[in-house]
Amino acid sequence: MHPFTLESGATLPEVTAAYNTYGALNAARDNVIFVCHALTANSDCADWWPGLVGPGDTLDPEKYFIVCVNMLGSCYGTTSPLSLNPETGRAYGLDFPLVTTRDNARFFALVADHLGIGKIRLLMGGSMGGQCAGEWACLQPERIELLCLLATNARHSAYGIAFNETQRMALRADATLGTDAPDAGKAGLEAARALAVLSYRHYRTYDATQTQPDLNDVDDFRASSYQRYQGFKLWKRFDPVCYYTLSRSMDTHNLGRHRGGEAVALATIQSPTLIISIDTDILFPTEEQSLLSRHIKNSRLEVMQSDYGHDGFLVETKTIGLLLADFLADQLQIDAGTKRAFTEGLSGRNFAIPGSEEV
Numbered sequence: 001m002h003p004f005t006l007e008s009g010a011t012l013p014e015v016t017a018a019y020n021t022y023g024a025l026n027a028a029r030d031n032v033i034f035v036c037h038a039l040t041a042n043s044d045c046a047d048w049w050p051g052l053v054g055p056g057d058t059l060d061p062e063k064y065f066i067v068c069v070n071m072l073g074s075c076y077g078t079t080s081p082l083s084l085n086p087e088t089g090r091a092y093g094l095d096f097p098l099v100t101t102r103d104n105a106r107f108f109a110l111v112a113d114h115l116g117i118g119k120i121r122l123l124m125g126g127s128m129g130g131q132c133a134g135e136w137a138c139l140q141p142e143r144i145e146l147l148c149l150l151a152t153n154a155r156h157s158a159y160g161i162a163f164n165e166t167q168r169m170a171l172r173a174d175a176t177l178g179t180d181a182p183d184a185g186k187a188g189l190e191a192a193r194a195l196a197v198l199s200y201r202h203y204r205t206y207d208a209t210q211t212q213p214d215l216n217d218v219d220d221f222r223a224s225s226y227q228r229y230q231g232f233k234l235w236k237r238f239d240p241v242c243y244y245t246l247s248r249s250m251d252t253h254n255l256g257r258h259r260g261g262e263a264v265a266l267a268t269i270q271s272p273t274l275i276i277s278i279d280t281d282i283l284f285p286t287e288e289q290s291l292l293s294r295h296i297k298n299s300r301l302e303v304m305q306s307d308y309g310h311d312g313f314l315v316e317t318k319t320i321g322l323l324l325a326d327f328l329a330d331q332l333q334i335d336a337g338t339k340r341a342f343t344e345g346l347s348g349r350n351f352a353i354p355g356s357e358e359v
Contacts, residue, residue, distance in 0.1 A: 002014070003015075004103075004107065004110075006097055006098070006100070006103050007100045007252075008097060008098050008100075009044075010098070011099035012072075012079055012097070012300045013086045013087070013094065014077070014079075014086065014357075015072065015079040015107070015127070016077070016078060016079050016083070016187055017069055017070070017078055017079075017107070017110075017111045017114070018042075018043055018069070018070040018076055018077025018078045019043050019067060019068060019069040019070065019079075019111060019115075020043040020044050020045065020046075020067075020068050020189065021065065021066065021067050021115075022046060022053070022064075022065075022066040022070075023060075023061030023062065023064055023065045023066055023102075024065055025065040025116075025117070026065070028118070029116075029118060029119070029191035030119060030121055030177075031064050031065050031121060032065050032066075032067065032112075032117050032119070032120050032121050032122075033064045033065070033066045033067070033120075033121060033122045033123075033124070034057055034065070034066075034067050034069075034108070034112065034117075034122070034123045034124070034125070035049075035053070035066060035067070035068040035069070035070075035124055035125065035129070035131050035134045036068075036108065036123070036125030036129035036130070036132045036313075037070070037071065037125070037128075038073075038125070038126055038127040038129045038313075039067060039128045039247070040074035040234065040237075040238050040243065040271070041129075042070055042074070042077075043068045043069055043076065043077070044068070044071040045066070045068040045100055046061075046066075048314065049314070049317060051317035051318060051321065052271075052320055052321050052324075053066060054115055056144070057262075057317075057321060058320075058321040058324050058328070059324075061111065064121070064122075064249060065113075066097075066172065067112070068269075069107075069108050069111045071104045071107070071128075071132065071249075072099045072103060072104055072107050073096065073099045073245040073246050073249055074242055074246060075225065075238060075239040075242040075243060078325075080092075080239075080242050080245070081093050081094070081096040081241040081245055082097065082241075082242065083237070084087060085304060088159055093178045093241055094177070094241055094244070095243055096241070097250070098248060098252070099140050099245070099249045100249060100252040100329060100336045101128070101131045101132050101135050101249060101250070101252060101253040102135045102139070102159070102257075103249075104132045104135070104249070104251075105132050105133075105135035105136035105139055106139065106203070106294040106307065108132065108136060109136060109139065109140060114352060117222055118143070119145055119157075120143055120144050120145060121145050121146060122145070122146040122147070122148060122150070123136060123137060123144045123146070123147050123148070123271075124147070124148035124150070124324075125148075125149070125150070125152070126149075126150035126151050126152060126314070127130055127150070127151055127152055127249050127284065127310065128152075128246070128249075128253075129152075130149045130150055130151065130152025130153075131152050131153065131156070131250065131253040133147065133148075133149060133152075134147075134149060134152065134154065134252075134255055134269075134292075137269045137271055137273075138255055138259070138265050138266075138268055140270070140271060141269055141270040142270065144269075144270075144271045144326070145271060145356055146271050146272055146273075146274075146327070146331055147215075147269065147271040147272070147273040147274070147296075148274045148275075148276070148293060148324060149273065149274075149275050149289070149313070150275075150276045150294075150320065151276065151277065151281055151284045151289070151313040152284055152288075152289070153253070153284055153288035153289070153292070154254075154255045154256065154262040154265070154266060154288070154291055154292055154295075155253060155254040155255065155256065155314050156251055156252070156253040156254070157288070158235070159283075160250070160251075160283055160284070161251045163196065163199045163283065164247040164248075164250060164251055165251075166195055167192035167193075167195050167243075168192070168244055168247060168248075169207070169233060170188050170191040170192040170195060170355040171185060171188035171191075171192050171240060171243070171244050171303055172188070173188060173191075174186070174187045174188025174189075174191075174240075174324065176188075176243055176321035177241065177244070184240065185239075185240025185241065186235050186240070188240060189231065189234060189235050189238070189240040189243055189251075190228070190231025190232055190234070191231060191233050191251070192231075192240075193230055193231045193233075193235075193243075193245065194227040194228070194230055194231045194232040195221055195229045197227065199282060199283040199309075199310065200283065200309060200310045200311045201308065201309045201310070201311060202280040202281075202307065202309035204280065204307045205280075205307055205308055205309055205311075206223060208307060209223050209226075210226050211223075212222040218229065224231050228296050255307075256350055262291070262295065263295045266292060266295035266296050267295055267296075267297065269296050269297070269298075269317065270298075271298070272291075272298045272299070272331060273296045273298065273299040273300070273301055274291055274299070274302070274323065274324065274327040275289050275292050275293050275296070275299055275300065275301045275302070276289070276301075276302050276313070276320060276323060277289035277290075277301060277302065277304065278304050278306050278308075278309065278310065278313065278316075279303055279306065280305075280306055280307060280308070280309045280312070280313040281309055281310045281311070282294065282309060283309075283310045283313065284310060289301055289303075289321045295301050300327075301345075302323050304316060304320070304323075306319075312350050348359070
């Protein structure tokens with residue numbers, strides 16, 4: 001791609017986009033589903049959203065042309081701190097410029113243009129992916145026909161920023177971060193990820209899965225081992241400087257910036273919108289999704305029950321699939337000629353929630 005100027009005024013002289021597509025664009029070019037991934041995911045959404053993306057699932061590549069693009073700053077192929085800076089001939093590293101969620105939305109739109117995609121039938125994302133999707137829906141409201149926002153918000157909260165800054169403190173405490181050492185940033189990344197997992201899960205998650213089998217134990221706790229494992233697992237697949245960069249990107253999220261505030265920005269979204277919240281999410285609590293629903297004119301809020309906290313948007317694919325399938329079917333009826341707002345006539349429907357299904 002050509003040079004890309006960021007919201008900060010800095011310019012990336014050239015950008016590379018890594019992306020995955022599933023299925024085929026139909027003759028009418030009206031079957032595009034664009035998925036925005038979360039913080040440490042990649043563009044292979046069929047891999048990290050099994051049960052939701054795949055043959056026979058709600059997002060079925062036999063019916064839809066599904067696109068997922070790796071965001072700027074990530075270590076899975078798109079331009080990032082690992083990329084060579086043409087001006088120095090070395091990797092950007094910690095000198096990589098600040099990328100906002102708005103920058104990533106603009107980047108996704110450019111990739112869609114490159115792929116020959118016009119209208120997006122459904123744009124969706126969870127967590128940071130939902131932040132980018134919300135930005136895109138504000139930037140190009142006429143392009144996005146339907147929108148689904150999961151466990152996300154209009155502006156990253158002080159609580160969320162504090163969690164991210166605490167992780168960056170852990171990263172910076174590792175003196176090897178950004179150096180050429182073989183394990184550069186390893187200790188810092190492992191500590192940062194262990195901190196992050198506490199915000200992604202819930203008290204009930206740990207109580208159910210990490211409580212010590214023998215309550216007489218005084219050392220070698222299962223929960224301690226679990227935290228170390230989570231840190232090591234991320235170290236095996238993710239770059240510490242990219243993690244540092246993406247956490248800063250998340251902190252920039254504010255749909256209302258230079259738009260007159262969040263309410264004004266959200267009111268510009270034209271798409272019928274399904275908003276999914278998780279009742280145990282402490283990082284993106286339900287009041288944040290409620291704000292989205294209050295100000296997006298044609299929207300519906302569903303609160304999903306889960307013991308997995310924020311990570312429920314990745315885990316509860318059966319429930320998400322049912323909610324999303326109903327949303328898509330409802331919009332097909334509207335397209336066929338039943339003209340009504342998405343918010344009309346929908347109360348009283350029964351949706352499956354985890355634990356309610358017959359075994």
